[in-house]
Amino acid sequence: MNGNSFFRRKTVVFIPLVAAVLVVALLVVSRSGPPRKEVGETVQAVRVITVAKTGFVPRTSGYGIVEPGRVWRAVAEVRGPVKMIHPELKAGAMLFSGDVLLTIEPAQYEYAVAAAVAALSEVEAGLDELSVQKENTRLSLNIEQRSLELAEQSLKRKKNALDKNTLTPYEVDLEERNVLQQRQRVQDLKNTLRLIPSRQKNLEAKKASQKAKLEQAELELAKTVIRAPFDCRIGSVAIEPFQVLGVGQMLFEAHGTDVAEIEVQVAPERLRHLIGMQDESGSQTLGYPAAMDRLSRLAAAVRITSGDWQAQWRARVDRLRETIDPATRDFRLVVAVDEPYRKVIPGKRPPLTRGQFCEVELQGAARPDSIVIPRSALHGDRVFVVDGDSRLQPVSVQPLVVLSDLAVIASGLGGGETLVVSDPAPAVTGMRLVPVVDEQLQQRIVAQAENTWRDP
Numbered sequence: 001m002n003g004n005s006f007f008r009r010k011t012v013v014f015i016p017l018v019a020a021v022l023v024v025a026l027l028v029v030s031r032s033g034p035p036r037k038e039v040g041e042t043v044q045a046v047r048v049i050t051v052a053k054t055g056f057v058p059r060t061s062g063y064g065i066v067e068p069g070r071v072w073r074a075v076a077e078v079r080g081p082v083k084m085i086h087p088e089l090k091a092g093a094m095l096f097s098g099d100v101l102l103t104i105e106p107a108q109y110e111y112a113v114a115a116a117v118a119a120l121s122e123v124e125a126g127l128d129e130l131s132v133q134k135e136n137t138r139l140s141l142n143i144e145q146r147s148l149e150l151a152e153q154s155l156k157r158k159k160n161a162l163d164k165n166t167l168t169p170y171e172v173d174l175e176e177r178n179v180l181q182q183r184q185r186v187q188d189l190k191n192t193l194r195l196i197p198s199r200q201k202n203l204e205a206k207k208a209s210q211k212a213k214l215e216q217a218e219l220e221l222a223k224t225v226i227r228a229p230f231d232c233r234i235g236s237v238a239i240e241p242f243q244v245l246g247v248g249q250m251l252f253e254a255h256g257t258d259v260a261e262i263e264v265q266v267a268p269e270r271l272r273h274l275i276g277m278q279d280e281s282g283s284q285t286l287g288y289p290a291a292m293d294r295l296s297r298l299a300a301a302v303r304i305t306s307g308d309w310q311a312q313w314r315a316r317v318d319r320l321r322e323t324i325d326p327a328t329r330d331f332r333l334v335v336a337v338d339e340p341y342r343k344v345i346p347g348k349r350p351p352l353t354r355g356q357f358c359e360v361e362l363q364g365a366a367r368p369d370s371i372v373i374p375r376s377a378l379h380g381d382r383v384f385v386v387d388g389d390s391r392l393q394p395v396s397v398q399p400l401v402v403l404s405d406l407a408v409i410a411s412g413l414g415g416g417e418t419l420v421v422s423d424p425a426p427a428v429t430g431m432r433l434v435p436v437v438d439e440q441l442q443q444r445i446v447a448q449a450e451n452t453w454r455d456p
Contacts (some may be wrong), residue, residue, distance in 0.1 A: 024105055025410060047422040048386055049374075049442040053415045056370035056408055056449045058273050058401060059363045062264035062333075066356040069259030069336060071220065072232065074252050076245040077223040080104040085241055093234045094341075101252075102226040106244060108219040116214035121334070123207040124430045132204060134196045141189040148182040222323050231257045233353075260340045260352040261318065262302060265330035265361040274364040277299050284408040295320065299363040300335050306354060311349040313337045365433050371409040372449040375439065378407045384420040384427060392424060392431045 016072040065147075087093060095101065155175045161167040235253035239245070266274075275294040300315035314337070321332035340352035352358075377383050378399065387393045397412030413419075418435060 001244045020174045041432055043432045043434055044424060045254070046386070046420050046424055047394075047438040048418050048420055048435040049438055049445070051371060051373065051415050051417040051419050052242055052414050052442075052446070054367045054372055054446050054449050056372050057451065058365075058367065058368045059254060059267060059361055059364050059403070059406075060270040060274060061359055061361045062266055063357065064262040064264040064335075065358055066259050066352050066358060067352055068233075068255035068257075068265070068354055069261050070227060070230065071235075071254030072254040073250065074101075074226060074254065076104070076247060076251060078104060078109065078220050079245060079247050080106075080108070081244045082222065082239060082242055083224075083326055085239065089234060089237060091234055091237055094257070095232055095234060095254070096227050097230045098307065099226055099228045100225060101228055102239070104219055104224040104226075106224040108209070109217065109224055112217040113214065113221055116210060116217045120207065120214055122208040123203055123210050127200065127203045130196060134193065137189055137192050137196070141186065141193065143180065144189055148179070148186050151175070151179045151182045165332045223226045224369075226251070228254065233257055235241060235354075255354055258339060259343045262315075262335045262337075262360055263321065264333050264335060265325055265328060266333055266362070267328075267330050271295075271333075272333055274362055276364070286348065292320065295333075301363075302335065302337055303349075303359045303361070304352075305359065313343060313349070313352065333362075335362075353412055366450070369412050370449065371415060372445060372447070373409060373413070374408050374421050374424075374445055375402060375405055375407045377419055378402070383413070384424060386418040386420060386433055386435050390433050390435065392420070392427065392429060394427075402440070407444065414424055 004358050039067065079302055079390045082102065083105045084100075086095070086099060089101050155178075157171070158167055158172050158175045162169060162172050205394050227444070232254035235255055237252040245251075275291060275298065296317055298317050301317045302313045304311050315335045317339070318334045318336040321334060324331055337352055344351050373383065378397070381398070382396050385393050385395050393410055395417070398410045399407050400410035401408040420433075420435075421438060421441060424431070424433070
């Protein structure tokens with residue numbers, strides 16, 4: 001009886017528990033899950049331009065310091081006290097060709113010139129005297145020769161008379177002695193004439209020596225006056241009034257104003273792209289003279305920038321320096337600006353003066369039908385394009401020239417491609433794109449590629 005009662009109590013407890021479990025299981029099985037959302041393909045908007053063939057002006061830039069084309073370091077060539085200094089002989093002053101900048105006391109050099117003139121005049125007088133003596137001796141010789149002829153004729157007559165016994169031998173001897181004396185006088189005059197050429201040469205040598213001394217004295221006298229050899233701007237000055245100068249002493253420095261030069265470094269590959277290394281037919285490599293000729297025909301501009309202000313000068317490639325830069329291994333080009341002081345525009349373009357830091361841009365001949373893209377679109381050796389299905393595709397390219405903003409492509413693009421110019425992140429090949437044409441960038445790239453600088 002007790003056993004049945006216990007069983008009934010367990011049954012009462014277990015049945016509700018089983019029922020609860022079944023209800024929960026039924027709810028779980030019959031409950032619908034959370035709503036599901038279909039995930040579509042990712043689409044990214046990118047900026048694009050159309051790759052076009054355009055003219056391209058190759059260019060490169062460098063920086064350098066302005067130096068005058070000519071520098072004159074004046075030194076004293078004679079000794080003496082300073083007599084006069086040009087009132088404008090000061091650092092920074094502009095002076096002109098022929099201006100007397102400095103004089104040295106000339107008294108001692110004037111005395112030397114006077115002494116040389118006197119010595120030369122003495123020698124010239126000796127030559128004049130010798131010339132007169134030569135003429136007089138020649139005339140005397142003619143007379144003495146005639147006298148000798150007469151004496152010989154007289155001697156001959158007296159010998160004939162001696163043979164006829166009409167004269168004594170003593171008288172014949174006297175006449176013969178007279179003939180011998182006359183012959184001696186003739187011989188003496190001939191000897192004198194023979195010596196005149198050697199005496200003349202001696203005097204002419206003395207004349208040349210005295211003339212050289214006079215020229216030397218005049219040259220030293222001329223060196224007491226120092227004139228500007230060209231239009232110049234004065235640099236440092238190292239003299240004072242009444243200072244006694246020694247030979248070789250530094251006086252002042254002057255910079256020519258006709259040409260300003262800037263030395264700029266250009267990488268060999270940049271220079272090669274500027275001038276091209278093939279002849280007009282493209283079949284042969286340029287020789288050195290032809291390459292130098294193309295180098296001289298490069299357009300060049302010099303710019304100085306300060307804040308929002310910029311000045312520009314037209315320049316020319318003057319020469320290629322004899323050595324390369326030992327640190328960078330770049331070529332060293334010298335660019336010249338002619339008449340920089342005559343090209344001054346007040347308030348806009350100052351004169352190019354020594355020590356100014358400036359930019360130099362070189363431009364080569366225009367190359368038509370070039371593929372030019374923004375440098376930002378170049379990712380190493382590849383670019384991204386949008387294919388016909390609006391999907392991203394990488395394209396391998398070979399850059400010919402890479403500038404600060406542009407890249408010229410040698411191969412890989414042929415024109416007409418839709419080029420991605422923004423940075424797709426992440427760049428997944430085949431991803432769907434929404435291309436947005438950047439017309440301003442397209443126009444700017446063409447303008448930069450074809451741009452040549454102009455005078456302001």
